[in-house]
Amino acid sequence: MTAFHTAPRATPAPVYQTNSRRLLALQSREDVKFHYLDSSVAVRIMLGHSVSAARWFDRTTGKADDRLVSSRILRTEITRVLRRESLPVSDRDHILDYVDTIPLDHVVLQEAEAIIPHVRTRDAIHLASALRP
Numbered sequence: 001m002t003a004f005h006t007a008p009r010a011t012p013a014p015v016y017q018t019n020s021r022r023l024l025a026l027q028s029r030e031d032v033k034f035h036y037l038d039s040s041v042a043v044r045i046m047l048g049h050s051v052s053a054a055r056w057f058d059r060t061t062g063k064a065d066d067r068l069v070s071s072r073i074l075r076t077e078i079t080r081v082l083r084r085e086s087l088p089v090s091d092r093d094h095i096l097d098y099v100d101t102i103p104l105d106h107v108v109l110q111e112a113e114a115i116i117p118h119v120r121t122r123d124a125i126h127l128a129s130a131l132r133p
Helices: 022-029 037-045 051-061 073-084 089-096 104-116 121-132
Strands: 031-036 066-071 099-102
Touching: 022 073, 031 121, 037 051, 037 073, 037 089, 051 066, 066 073, 066 089, 066 121, 073 099, 073 121, 089 099
Parallel strands: 031 066, 066 099
Antiparallel strands: none
């Protein structure tokens, strides 16, 4: 267990994959709250750069009616940071075990391309993923 896990946890999300049927079933429940986890926040939590973000992560993952979701690109971004910092790639599991991932597919990429305001490509992909029903 890492230092940022201070609250009791709900059952972890499926690792590295989205269970689309499960997400659809959760989305139909009114009591489930979805929170989008951006890569910059995940990295700050993992590297211990934000106590407040780590507390939010612990509170959110500790509730059965709150779900963290992110684009599949989150795994790649976290992995790149861990490699750059010469840290074990397996450290990503401390975050990813609790995140349902949205597949990075043709539809998400087309939606990212359609975003009119200027945002970086990676941010557009996260935005398109977050807006996905």
